[in-house]
Amino acid sequence: xxxxxxxxxxxxxxxxxxxxxxxxxxxxxxxxxxxxxxxxxxxxxxxxxxxxxxxxxxxxxxxxxxxxxxxxxxxxxxxxxxxxxxxxxxxxxxxxxxxxxxxxxxxxxxxxxxxxxxxxxxxxxxxxxxxxxxxxxxxxxxxxxxxxxxxxxxxxxxxxxxxxxxxxxxxxxxxxxxxxxxxxxxxxxxxxxxxxxxxxxxxxxxxxxxxxxxxxxxxxxxxxxxxxxxxxxxxxxxxxxxxxxxxxxxxxxxxxxxxxxxxxxxxxxxxxxxxxxxxxxxxxxxxxxxxxxxxxxxxxxxxxxxxxxxxxxxxxxxxxxxxxxxxxxxxxxxxxxxxxxxxxxxxxxxxxxxxxxxxxxxxxxxxxxxxxxxxxxxxxxxxxxxxxxxxxxxxxxxxxxxxxxxxx
Amino acid sequence: xxxxxxxxxxxxxxxxxxxxxxxxxxxxxxxxxxxxxxxxxxxxxxxxxxxxxxxxxxxxxxxxxxxxxxxxxxxxxxxxxxxxxxxxxxxxxxxxxxxxxxxxxxxxxxxxxxxxxxxxxxxxxxxxxxxxxxxxxxxxxxxxxxxxxxxxxxxxxxxxxxxxxxxxxxxxxxxxxxxxxxxxxxxxxxxxxxxxxxxxxxx
Amino acid sequence: xxxxxxxxxxxxxxxxxxxxxxxxxxxxxxxxxxxxxxxxxxxxxxxxxxxxxxxxxxxxxxxxxxxxxxxxxxxxxxxxxxxxxxxxxxxxxxxxxxxxxxxxxxxxxxxxxxxxxxxxxxxxxxxxxxxxxxxxxxxxxxxxxxxxxxxxxxxxxxxxxxxxxxxxxxxxxxxxxxxxxxxxxxxxxxxxxxxxxxxxxxxxxxxxxxx
Numbered sequence: 001x002x003x004x005x006x007x008x009x010x011x012x013x014x015x016x017x018x019x020x021x022x023x024x025x026x027x028x029x030x031x032x033x034x035x036x037x038x039x040x041x042x043x044x045x046x047x048x049x050x051x052x053x054x055x056x057x058x059x060x061x062x063x064x065x066x067x068x069x070x071x072x073x074x075x076x077x078x079x080x081x082x083x084x085x086x087x088x089x090x091x092x093x094x095x096x097x098x099x100x101x102x103x104x105x106x107x108x109x110x111x112x113x114x115x116x117x118x119x120x121x122x123x124x125x126x127x128x129x130x131x132x133x134x135x136x137x138x139x140x141x142x143x144x145x146x147x148x149x150x151x152x153x154x155x156x157x158x159x160x161x162x163x164x165x166x167x168x169x170x171x172x173x174x175x176x177x178x179x180x181x182x183x184x185x186x187x188x189x190x191x192x193x194x195x196x197x198x199x200x201x202x203x204x205x206x207x208x209x210x211x212x213x214x215x216x217x218x219x220x221x222x223x224x225x226x227x228x229x230x231x232x233x234x235x236x237x238x239x240x241x242x243x244x245x246x247x248x249x250x251x252x253x254x255x256x257x258x259x260x261x262x263x264x265x266x267x268x269x270x271x272x273x274x275x276x277x278x279x280x281x282x283x284x285x286x287x288x289x290x291x292x293x294x295x296x297x298x299x300x301x302x303x304x305x306x307x308x309x310x311x312x313x314x315x316x317x318x319x320x321x322x323x324x325x326x327x328x329x330x331x332x333x334x335x336x337x338x339x340x341x342x343x344x345x346x347x348x349x350x351x352x353x354x355x356x357x358x359x360x361x362x363x364x365x366x367x368x369x370x371x372x373x374x375x376x377x378x379x380x381x382x383x384x385x386x387x388x389x390x391x392x393x394x395x396x397x398x399x400x401x402x403x404x405x406x407x408x
Numbered sequence: 409x410x411x412x413x414x415x416x417x418x419x420x421x422x423x424x425x426x427x428x429x430x431x432x433x434x435x436x437x438x439x440x441x442x443x444x445x446x447x448x449x450x451x452x453x454x455x456x457x458x459x460x461x462x463x464x465x466x467x468x469x470x471x472x473x474x475x476x477x478x479x480x481x482x483x484x485x486x487x488x489x490x491x492x493x494x495x496x497x498x499x500x501x502x503x504x505x506x507x508x509x510x511x512x513x514x515x516x517x518x519x520x521x522x523x524x525x526x527x528x529x530x531x532x533x534x535x536x537x538x539x540x541x542x543x544x545x546x547x548x549x550x551x552x553x554x555x556x557x558x559x560x561x562x563x564x565x566x567x568x569x570x571x572x573x574x575x576x577x578x579x580x581x582x583x584x585x586x587x588x589x590x591x592x593x594x595x596x597x598x599x600x601x602x603x604x605x606x607x608x609x610x611x
Numbered sequence: 612x613x614x615x616x617x618x619x620x621x622x623x624x625x626x627x628x629x630x631x632x633x634x635x636x637x638x639x640x641x642x643x644x645x646x647x648x649x650x651x652x653x654x655x656x657x658x659x660x661x662x663x664x665x666x667x668x669x670x671x672x673x674x675x676x677x678x679x680x681x682x683x684x685x686x687x688x689x690x691x692x693x694x695x696x697x698x699x700x701x702x703x704x705x706x707x708x709x710x711x712x713x714x715x716x717x718x719x720x721x722x723x724x725x726x727x728x729x730x731x732x733x734x735x736x737x738x739x740x741x742x743x744x745x746x747x748x749x750x751x752x753x754x755x756x757x758x759x760x761x762x763x764x765x766x767x768x769x770x771x772x773x774x775x776x777x778x779x780x781x782x783x784x785x786x787x788x789x790x791x792x793x794x795x796x797x798x799x800x801x802x803x804x805x806x807x808x809x810x811x812x813x814x815x816x817x818x819x820x821x822x
Contacts, residue, residue, distance in 0.1 A: 081778035088763075089788055098485035101522030127639030166425060173440050180452070187456035187536065193522045201527070205454060205571075229424040232417035252668050252721050255752020268669075268721045332483065332528055339638020342672065342717050342727060355674055355717070358638065370672040370717075378755050407778060 046074060053082050057160045057393045060403030064380075064392070071388050076381045083407040091367030096122055096197065096334055099367065104191040106369060107405040110149050112141045112182070113347040115195035120276060121343030121354035122197045126336035128326045134199035135278045136319040140212065141185070141194070142345075143308040143315070147219065148178045149348035150259075150301040150308075151226075157298060157397040158230065161239055167230060174222050177215045184208060197334065198326030209316060216312045223305060231302070240294035244383040244395035247292060254379040258350025258372055260399060263300045264292030270346035281318075282311045297398040335362055342370075349373050349400050369408055373401040453571055456523055456536035458516045461558045465501040468559040469508075472500070473533035476509040480525035480534055488518035489525065512555040517547065532576045538568050612725040615643055618665070625662070626654045634731060644715065644729035649744055652732055653770070656749040659718060659728065667718040667728055670750035674717075675760035677737070677789050680710040710737045712766045716746065716753070734766060737789075745771035763788035 047068045053061040061082035067075040087106065091099045103118045104111035116138055123130065130138070155171030179189040184205055186192040194201050230236055246256070251264040261268060269286045271279045287303035289296030336358045344353035350372025357366035376399050384392045432438040442449055463471035476493040492511035500506045525534050537560070544550035566573040613621075619631045622645075629651035634644045647655050659667045682705055689702045712734045719726030734741045745768035747754045757768045758777040765786040768774055776783060785792060 081776075081780065084778040086787055094485050095483070097524065098483065101485055101520055101524065105520075124640045125638050170428065176440070184452040184454055187454040187523065188521065191520065191522070193524075202454075225424055225427075229421045233421050234415065234417045237417070250751070253751045255670055255750065266721060268724070273724050332479070337638050339636050339640060341638060341640035341642065342729075344671070351671065353672055353717070355672055355715070357676065366674070366676050368672070368674045374755060374759075375752055378752055 045069060050079075051389075051392070058396065059156070059401050060406075062396075062401065062403055062406070064396075066389070066392065068389065073384050073387055073389070073392060076384045076392065078377055078380055080377075080403065080406050083403045085408065087369065087408040088367050092363060092365070095362045096336070096364065097331065099364075100195070101191065101193045103369075104193055105404055106371070106408060107347065107349060107352070107373070107402045108190060109152060109402055110145045110348050111190055111192045112145045112186075112194060113345060113352065115192065116142055116277075117343060117345045117347065117352045118354050119195040119197055120345060121341050121356050122336065123326075124343045125339060125341035125356055125358055126197065126334075128198040128329055130199045130326055131323045132278070132320055133203075133322040134324040136315055137200050137204065137324065138195065138277055139279070139282070140312060140315045140319070141182070141192075143312045144178050144181060144212075144215075146308045146348045147305055147312075148175045150305050151175055153397075153400050154226070154230070154298060154301060157294075157394065158236075160393050160397040161236065167226065170222075170226060170229075174219065177218075181208070181212055181215060184211070196325060196329065196331075198329030199324045203324050209319070212312075213316050216309060216316065219309055220306070223302070223309075227302060231299070236298075237295065239391075240298060240394060240398075242291070243294045243387060243391045244398065245291055245293045246379060246383055250379065250382065251292065254382075255375050256350070256379060258346070258348070258376065258400070259300045259304060260297055260350070260376055262286060263289035263296035265290055270344055270351050274344065276343075276345060282314050284308075284311050294394050294398040297400075333362065335360055340366075344370065347372060349402065349405065350376055369405075371405040371408060373399070373403075373405040374407075377401060377406065451538050453569060455538050457521055457538050457540050458519055458536070458542070458553075459514060459525055459534050459558070460537040460560045461512065461555070462533055462535055462562055462565050463559050464562050466561070467501055468556075468561070470499070470501045471561075472508060472555075472559055473531050474509055474512065475506050475531060475533070476512075477530065479528050479530065483524050483528045485522060485524065486518050486520055488515045489513070490515075509555065512558060514553050514558060515551065516542065516553055517551040532580065535565055535569070535572075612665070612720075612723075612728070615645060615728075618728065619645060621662070622655055622658060625658050626651050629655050631655075642727065642729060644731050646731045646733065649732060649734075649742075652730075652744045653746065653749065656730070656746045659730075660749055664723075665728075666720045666722045667726065668750075669719045669721045669726075670716055670746070670753050671719050671727065672715075672717040673746075673753045673756035673760065674715045675764040675766055675788065676713040676715060677764055678710050678713060679790050680737075681708045682706075683708045711735065712737055712741050712743075712764055714743055714757075714760060714766060741765055742767045742769055744769050745774075747771050762786070765789065 049066055049068060051058060051064045051066055053063045055062075058064070061080075063079040063082075065077045065079060066073055087102055090102060094102070100115060100118060103114040106114050119130075122128075151171040152168075152175055155168035158167040159165055182192055183189045185208055186194040186201070246260070246264045248264040248266045251261050252266055256264075257268070257270075265288055267286060267288055270276070272286060284307045287300045287307065289300050338358055338360045340355070340357040342353060342355045344351050346352075351370070352372055353370030355366070355368040355370065356364050359365040380396065380399060383395050387395070428438060462473050463469075464473065465471040476491055478491055478493070481487075481489045481491050490511065490513040491509050494508050494510045497505035497507055500508075521536070523536055526536055542551075562573070562577075566577075612618075615633055619633060622631060623629060630648045632646040634646050636643045659665055685704050685706065686701050687704055688699050690697055690699050714732045716730040716732075717726075718728045718730060732743045734743055741764075743766055745753070745757055747757060747768070748770060754772065755777060757771055758774060760766050761768060761771075761774055762776045762778050763786055775781070779787065
């Protein structure tokens with residue numbers, strides 16, 4: 001196994017993630033350039049449809065203008081902005097602390113990682129440092145968020161494929177145990193508003209670590225059941241292998257990040273590259289795919305969940321006592337020095353970054369979110385050309401978008 | 409490794425679904441549905457929904473801890489709190505003259521339960537409630553909570569957040585004890601006598 | 612990765628005629644950036660992506676920034692003769708700094724795992740010449756983000772394959788993220804208005820307002 005890894009240029013921190021796909025899978029059959037008549041309608045047998053904003057499988061209010069030749073996609077343009085709330089302008093009119101609850105609502109499935117990315121950027125801008133216990137709590141909550149995000153995504157992907165809710169409901173049953181943990185720690189299941197600049201808002205309540213250890217202890221058994229249901233399933237394999245292939249050089253050039261990039265075989269995980277927080281203390285591997293198709297993205301996410309469980313076990317074992325907030329942190333009247341900072345983390349959907357420019361006032365001058373879902377959508381058209389309409393739904397499902405983040 | 413039979417994956421999956429379905433008849437942890445509203449899950453200690461104002465003693469008007477410092481109004485990100493400060497000081501439940509809010513409105517259709525108002529309040533006057541069955545058919549009337557609807561007693565706070573209320577009570581009690589001690593030592597000084605010179609050391 | 616000064620030197624050597632400038636960053640984050648002139652931005656970008664020791668193949672973030680016309684006060688020491696003695700006094704000089712729109716690119720390398728290199732492009736002004744070359748031919752990932760900068764700031768990217776509005780609807784006028792954007796007057800009643808919303812409330816509902 002290790003020889004095969006080094007042959008492919010993988011280090012011992014990366015591991016391969018595929019079940020081999022059938023021969024010749026992945027190349028689109030043909031592409032057609034749509035031509036229009038003078039009055040604007042499409043020439044020939046092309047049909048332009050809008051997989052419109054109200055659609056059960058578009059993961060939110062998302063629209064795709066698809067030009068079809070029969071059942072195959074000739075052109076696809078994503079249209080979004082239905083959930084645009086101009087979060088960046090709100091950020092310019094609110095204080096730094098006041099923007100923290102708004103970051104919860106960006107990628108609303110993963111509010112704690114959003115909080116962490118923002119807190120990291122402000123700490124970089126202001127020169128604050130979170131104490132050790134706070135860093136451990138951040139890692140624990142981030143990995144729990146990754147678990148519940150990936151399991152929900154697999155559930156939604158199977159739902160889009162027509163498995164009409166069974167894997168989704170199993171996934172949500174386990175997700176509830178994690179959300180209960182979040183509620184007892186932060187007070188809210190989804191909109192947590194937990195990280196502060198320099199640490200966390202409040203300490204772990206008594207009994208939380210034991211409950212977390214119990215959840216983490218039972219999760220592998222559930223993952224085994226889930227994989228028994230799904231991974232060897234012939235319908236899943238034939239529908240997803242070879243569909244929506246993304247070559248690695250195109251993925252890198254299109255700024256794709258996260259599990260979608262790693263499924264194409266590129267070994268880039270911000271946790272390993274930047275080693276923000278205390279990720280250098282945990283030993284975990286980075287799963288990589290070979291073909292970059294939907295099946296690889298599904299497998300990479302399942303394997304990432306197992307790696308997250310490893311990190312969680314290590315963190316829950318090693319968490320020290322101590323303060324949870326930097327003593328220099330200020331709640332009110334926080335004015336960082338003028339300057340700018342770009343902070344990024346490996347959110348479950350990709351690289352989530354915040355770019356803040358401060359001019360010495362309590363409000364930032366420029367507040368920018370680098371949304372992974374938005375940027376991963378750049379390459380959606382290239383992946384879908386030549387495939388069937390049903391495949392478009394699955395490919396979109398595997399990109400893992402949340403409209404709160406795409407539109408902000 | 410022998411190649412898998414066609415359909416083996418689907419059969420394994422069906423076995424899994426059967427295990428979950430039949431298991432829900434015999435095992436507790438496979439039957440996860442809570443029949444709301446007949447049964448309700450208990451809320452955790454830290455759960456939060458919308459804010460409420462805490463009052464001490466029995467009189468909700470005099471015992472209100474809020475002194476209308478306007479900090480929560482300023483820090484609230486969606487600006488859903490509206491306060492009008494009283495112009496004269498009124499005695500509170502201990503008899504001390506305090507400013508009080510004449511108007512204290514929270515628009516819970518705007519409030520996002522972020523809890524920043526609770527964090528910045530220096531007087532422990534506003535805390536998070538746990539009521540979630542708040543649906544109504546009157547959007548602007550019933551979703552704007554006025555001071556009367558927001559004020560709830562400290563006993564209620566102890567009931568919904570026992571550990572937090574105990575902390576707050578301990579802290580306020582310690583502050584009051586410290587203030588009383590300072591007042592006591594200040595009161596004993598002038599009663600000691602007008603002579604400023606210390607008594608000479610006994611030879 | 613090399614320091615910014617070294618990179619600047621190599622870029623100037625490789626792309627003749629390019630004028631680069633280092634923009635300092637004094638916060639504790641300490642990430643200075645490189646300001647490139649518009650004429651040579653595409654060539655500089657290609658060099659940064661293809662150079663073997665840099666290989667900045669991943670454009671992580673493309674941001675638009677609006678700098679308004681500002682009046683900058685500068686204190687200068689000037690020698691003046693006062694009462695027969697030559698003294699050096701401080702004089703405050705005001706000069707107008709023309710506003711511009713800026714595009715910032717955060718570049719990383721997935722191959723060599725280093726970064727970031729921060730690239731800046733500035734438009735000539737905020738009104739009629741808000742044009743910048745598009746770097747989408749170099750980094751495909753900049754496509755949607757440049758469209759967003761166009762949509763929200765009004766920066767026109769020359770050479771972009773599909774420059775149209777992305778987040779706002781087609782036919783929307785004006786650019787929402789600019790600092791001088793005025794919202795349309797479509798006031799909706801809300802029970803707890805503050806500050807400028809209160810002004811609008813008083814205009815629309817003169818008798819009402821919070822009780």
